[in-house]
């Protein structure tokens with residue numbers, strides 16, 4: 303059993319129509335409950351919930367502070383390689399793009415780690431394209447122990463692996479894996495992934511199952527907002543979260559909401575999500591699930607992030623470079639996408655403090671467990 307079977311129980315159009323059929327009464331019912339189900343979640347992300355945004359935001363703020371305190375976990379991505387054997391319509395690293403390719407050596411990684419450590423980070427997200435021959439298990443086994451020497455919390459965003467491979471990486475210090483489905487709509491997924499292993503929708507969909515079975519501490523899920531109708535995709539991410547929590551209750555989960563950003567070969571979003579709608583979605587996830595970690599990256603602008611993160615966000619990236627070697631060498635032409643919030647880590651941390659929260663550089667869970 304995996305989420306593939308659960309996913310098959312839903313019909314995309316039925317879900318979409320049921321979201322748009324929600325009424326103000328459904329929203330009020332959801333807001334009156336302490337334990338929300340997926341029907342309540344649909345109501346909160348529906349267009350009729352927009353007039354209730356202030357109420358949702360207040361509740362989301364209180365629930366987040368109650369569960370996570372006045373803290374904000376800080377992390378930074380480290381791009382190890384931009385090699386990729388997939389064609390994805392929305393990404394600068396796509397195999398078809400004629401860009402300079404680079405994979406960091408152990409020495410180059412050390413230099414990146416030193417610059418990152420000086421900024422204060424202890425929680426790092428390793429990112430690569432998906433190229434299993436050149437940036438696969440052999441490479442990961444070589445570089446993970448090296449990177450773990452510098453950081454106490456190690457997350458990865460790489461190609462889906464087998465359960466036993468995740469187990470092996472866990473032994474080398476891997477704590478968390480982010481694996482976004484991009485879209486839960488099968489045929490739209492096929493349109494955007496035309497070559498490479500990533501074409502296999504089901505293998506990707508069951509990756510969080512394999513991660514949980516391997517005992518990885520935290521799993522990040524989500525969809526790339528804009529590829530499909532965002533409300534329906536967000537419902538599927540919520541259903542995925544619920545399924546995972548029911549089956550693997552020892553694992554921690556996080557959700558991200560990346561919105562499509564300009565990149566080489568840029569793609570126009572099919573479904574545009576406004577800032578206000580992103581706030582609605584963040585609050586809806588928090589009301590639906592008090593425990594889930596919610597993450598906001600530097601794809602979003604500084605002013606938007608400053609206004610939004612007190613409402614429900616629990617972790618943010620800062621000072622991100624999206625190209626291999628970006629911290630020590632500043633080679634901008636290799637980047638995956640242009641970031642929007644370009645402030646330094648210190649400045650972002652100061653804005654977190656100004657919002658009444660304490661930036662936490664070490665992952666909170668590790669800190670509390672010693």
Ligand code: SF4
Nearest residue numbers: 386390393395396431
């Ligand atoms: S999204 Fe990932 S798999 Fe697709 S082209 Fe970019 S790096 Fe490769």
